Amino acid sequence: MLPSLFVYAYLSISSAITLVNADAGKAIFLLAGQSNMAGRGGVVNDKWDGYVPPQSSPNPAILRLSADLNWQPATEPLHRDIDYFRACGVGPGMAFANSLLRQDSSIGTVGLVPCAVGGTNITEWARGGQLYNQLIRRAEAAVAGGGAIKGLLWYQGESDTVNREDAELYQRRLERFFDHVRHDLVLPALPIIQVALASGAGPYIERVREAQLGTWLVNLRTVDAMGLRLEPDRLHLTTTSQVTLGEMLAQAFPRDHPSPIISQASRTPPNFIYIFFCFLFFIYSNLF
Ligand SMILES: *[C@@H]1O[C@H](CO)[C@@H](O)[C@H](O)[C@H]1NC(C)=O
Secondary structure, three states: OHHHHHHHHHHHHHHHHHHHOOOOOOEEEEEEEOHHHHOOEOEEOOEEOOOOOHHHOOOOOEEEEOOOOOEEEOOOOOOOOOOOOOOOOEOOHHHHHHHHHHHOHHHOOEEEEEOOOOOOOHHHHOOOOHHHHHHHHHHHHHHHOOOEEEEEEEEOOHHHOOOHHHHHHHHHHHHHHHHHHHHHOOOOOOOEEEEEOOOOOOOOHHHHHHHHHOOOOOOEEEEEOOOOOEOOOOOOEOHHHHHHHHHHHHHHOOOOOOOOOOOOOOOOOOOHHHHHHHHHHHHHHHHO
């Protein structure tokens, strides 16, 4: 009873803070994971066909943070200078941003921060590693010029389907990663929208999907990519599938009032003293 009151108080305060900060600055989204987040739509034999669907077209209200940390008009392939070892194609990011703006133009400007790298496993995304550090560094650079981080879009796990042991450890590693990102960005209720796998590099796809679909954290939403059409490599989403996925991600984004989902899986809150303070404040503000 008491712990859930704490969490409730904490969430009330943090969403109030979010509303106060909803100024004219950029709505910033971090894009992380592996190749299907980086985008391989339209890539065949490591070559992109160059086709950009209308839903993924440039929009003056959509910017991307380049590898050298400058904001520029966003165009596909969004990850071209981040995931540069392979040919990048269409991913979900542009369709997500266009869809979000269609639903609510009061968002203003959307700032996309590409961070995904093809072929990377969850262990490589652990705190302290190069990918993790790059994600945090780019997130911090993104807000330095104004705006606020509104969410993390995460699509990863194909590389963790090869061994049974990794598939079984996936959920713990994933939850730890989400916790660390929220903690290190000092955004304990950061909305996260993750994608449940449509494909994988190994036989344990279902095991990883169970981990993804069974992860319940505050302000975590999961969209399911299973069934979306794949490229002939049977691993990567097609351009059309990426557009669909981007629109699913936009639908799943909690607008106005992020509705907290609390379950047994949400572990010890990150900062007990802060939450206790929020709790006192919550009680105090309800007395008047
Ligand atoms: C993850 O990738 C790294 C680097 O490629 C590799 O050394 C490690 O064995 C992989 N771990 C898992 C769990 O697959």
